[in-house]
Amino acid sequence: MRTQGEITAVLGPTNTGKTHLALTRMLGRSSGVMGLPLRLLARELYDRVVKARGPGSAALITGEEKIVPKSARYFLCTVEAMPLDLKPAFLAIDEIQLAADPDRGHVFTDRLLHARGSEETMLLGASTMAPMLSRLVPDAQRVERERFSTLTYSGPKKLGKLPRRSAIVAFSAEDVYAIAELIRRQRGGAAVVMGALSPRTRNAQVELYQSGEVDYLIATDAIGMGLNMDVDHVAFAAFSKFDGHRRRRLRPDEIGQIAGRAGRFRSDGTFGETGDARALDAETIQAVENHEFAPVTKLTWRNGALDFSSLEALRNSLARPSPAKGLERVRGALDEQVLETLSSDGEVRGWTRAQGGLTTLWDVCRIPDFRKTTVDEHARLARQIYAYLMSREGVLPDAWLDGQLARVAGTAGDVAVLSQRLAHVRTWAYAANRPGWTRDPAHWQARTREVEDALSDALHEALMTRFIDRRTSALVRGLREKADLAAGVDHRGEVTVEGHFVGRLKGLRFAADNAGGPLAQRAVTGAALKAVRPEINRRLGALARAEAADLELDSDGYLVWQGERTGKLARSADRLNPDVVLVGGELGAPEAVTRAVQRLQRHVADEAATHLEGLLALKLRTGAACGLDGLARGIGWRLVEAGGAMPRHELAADIAQLSAHERRQLRSAGVRIGEHAVFLPAMLKPRAASLNTLFHAVHSGDADGRFRPAPGRVCVTAPPGRSANEMASAGYLVCGSLAVRIDMLERLADAIREARKAHPRGWFALDDSMMALMGLPASGLEEVVRALGYTRVQKARGEAPDLWAARRKTRRKPAGTTRPAAPADAFSPFARLAELDLSQTAARPRTRSSRKPRRQQAASRAKRAGPS
Incomplete structure (x- = not known):
C-alpha cells in the first residue's frame, strides 16, 4: 500500500x-481494515461491527477463519492475515509494540512500515514505541492518552483470599x-x-465470568492483548514464561501490559x-503503577520483497540484512526452519521448479504449528501437504481431508x-482457507468450522465440569444477591435450592450434600438455613401434636415418628424417667424444639407407666408412709x-429376718421371693424386660452394648463382663456359661423340689420334662443344675443312674444382728434404722409361741414357709 492520508x-x-x-x-x-494481535480480539471486534453495521458490512479474516461477504467494507483481521491488496480508507494496527517480538515481530514491523489507509492510518500501542x-x-x-483509572499494587494474596472479579495469570x-x-x-x-x-x-x-456465574x-x-473484561484485580501466579526459545522473566512493560487489565474505564x-x-x-512496582518503562530500541525485521526466481534466491532474499539501524533481522523463524528442512529433500527441490511450485512451498512453510510439535514433525506434515498440492490434482484430496477431520471430530x-x-x-481450517488448496473451499471451510464448533462446545462443557461447581456458584451468588431463594423439599425429603440438590431431610435431620470443598459445604449450609428451616419448624409442630399411635420407642432407645428417628433417650437423675433429646432439629425455632421434646418426654413416661407399672408402683410404695414397712421397705427399695x-x-440376710407381715406386704406389692431370685414377675414380660434393660443401660451410659436377649428365649449364652444385677434386671440369672430366665429357673426349682420329696434321701434325676422346660439338652441342663448347687451322686446298687443331690454346704458363723449398710437415702429404711442405737433398743415383742432366739425363730419360719 502506498503512504496516503494522515x-x-x-x-x-x-x-x-x-x-x-x-x-x-x-x-x-x-471502508477500513484493522490488524489485531489475536484471533480472539479480531473476533470480538468483528462481532461489534456486525452488531453496529450488520453482517453484510463486516469481514473476518484470520489464519483459520474467513468470513468475507461480497458487500463487506470493514475488515477485522489478525496482523498476519491482513489483505494487503485492498486500498481501504482507514487502516489501523493494534499493539504495535509487538514489532519487537522475536517470533511475530517482523510481521508487525512490515505493516508498520508499509500498510496505510488512503485517508487515515492509526498506529496503536504502548508509549515505549515513541x-x-x-x-x-x-x-x-503522535497522540498520548492517559489511563482512565488508577492501577495500584496491593501485595501478595493467597489464592483462597483473592477478591471477587480477579484474574489469575x-x-x-x-x-x-x-x-x-x-x-x-x-x-x-473459575x-x-x-x-x-x-x-x-x-x-x-468469558460469558461465564462476565455474567457473574463465576x-x-x-x-x-493472552488477556494482556486487548481482551475486554470486567477485572478488578490481576494476580500473577508466576513472573516467568517459556517464550518458545527459553524460559525468562517477564519484563516490567510486559507485567504492566497484563496488570493493566485490572480496572475498566473509570473503575x-x-x-x-x-x-x-x-x-x-519496588522499582518494578513503581514502573507499573506509573506506566514508565524503558523505550523499545529494536524491532524485528525480515525482508518482505522476496525473490521467487529460484529456491536459492528465495533463501537469499529471506536472509537479507536489515536496511536500517534499530531493525534486527528475525532469527529462528519457524517458517524458515521448515523451508531449510524441506530444501534438503531432492523431490521437494524438483517440485519447486514447476510453475508456482516455489510460491506454494513458501505458503506451506508458513502454516503455523498449532499443534506445538517439533520442527521435524511439523516439516513432515508440511511436506505431505506440499506433495498433494504439487500432484496432478493440485489440491488436497477430499478423502484425505475427510479422514483427517474424522480422526479429530469426536467430542468425547x-x-x-x-x-x-x-x-x-x-x-x-487454515488449509481450507488458503486459496486453491482444496477442490471445494466453501465446503471444507464450513466442515472445519462445524467440527471446530462442536469441539469448542465440548471443550467449554468439559472446562465447566472440571473447573466450575455449578451448584456452589449458584448458591453463593444467590445468597449474595437474592433475599429469597427458590427452595423446596419433595416427598422423598430431597432439598433443592435454586434447582440444585443440597441435601436430604430425614425426620428432623438435615444431611447436607458435602460434595466439594469447604466453600461448597458453607454454601450448602447457608442455603439450607433458608430452605430447610421452615420445613423443620413445620415438622416440629406436627411432632408436638402427634398421637401416641404415631410414636414408637424402639429397642435402641430412639423415638420413631413417621418412620424416622426424631428423638433419643438420655441419662437423667431418675433411672425410670430418662430424658429425651431430639435427633436433629437444630435449625428449628427454640420454642418449637421445646414443645417437641415435651411431647416425646410424655410418650416415654406413658410407655413406662404402661409396661413398668409394677416397678413404678413398688417405687411409690418404698416412699414414706406408702405401704411397706421395715425390712420389706428396704428390700423393695x-x-x-x-x-x-x-x-x-444378695438379700438372704434380710429375707431371713422378714416377719410374716412384711412378707405379705412384699407379696401384695407384686414381689416374689423365689428359691434363687427375688423379682417382680410382671417385669419378665418381653416388652417390660426390654424397656427395663433399656432404661438401665441409658442410665449407666451403655445403651448400645446392653444385654438384649431375643424375646421368648429361656436360656442364652451369658455375655462376659455383665454384673449379676444387670442380668437380673433383664430377667436372667447366670448359671455357669448360660443365662437363664428367672421365672423358668424358679419353675425348674419347683420341679426339683417335688422330685426330691419323692426320694427317701432327697435325691433327684434329670428328666425330659426338665430339659423341655429349659429348652436345653442334657449337658446344658447338667451345667445349670450344677450352678444351682447340686452335684451328681455316685451310683449305688439298685439306684437309677444320673441322680443328683444338694451339695453339702460348709457351716458358717451366723451373721451379726446389725443390718447391712445401705446408702444414706431419705427414702431408704436403712437410713432410719442406722440412726438407732441397737444396743439400747428394746427387743422386738414376741408372740406366745416365739420363745427361741430371734435368729433361730426366723430360720425356722423361713424353713416352714419355703419360697414365696
Missing part, C-alpha cells in the same frame, strides 16, 4: 480506549488447569481463557502476586484431549434400684 500514532497504557477509538474512527469511514516511531515513521502525528496450560482446580474447591469455580482456545470456547468462558478468571498472558484496579510467585521489587474426552483435537482442526430383680443370695 498517520496518527495513538500511544498510552492499557485502559486508555485506544482500540475503541480506532474502531469508532473506522466506522466513520467508507522513539522508534519518530525514527521509522517521522510523519506520524499463569503461563502454561498445566498451571492454568492446576489453579482452576484449586479455585473450584475453594471458591466455587473461567479459563487461553490463546489456544477457539473464539467460540473463549467467548463462552468470580474468577484463570488466564494466560480503579489492583495487581499483585499469588501462589508461589515471588514478590515484585477430557480437557487435554479436546484441546489437542482443536489444535489439529485449526491446521485443517433395693429391688427398684436394681431394676426389679436380684439374686436371692
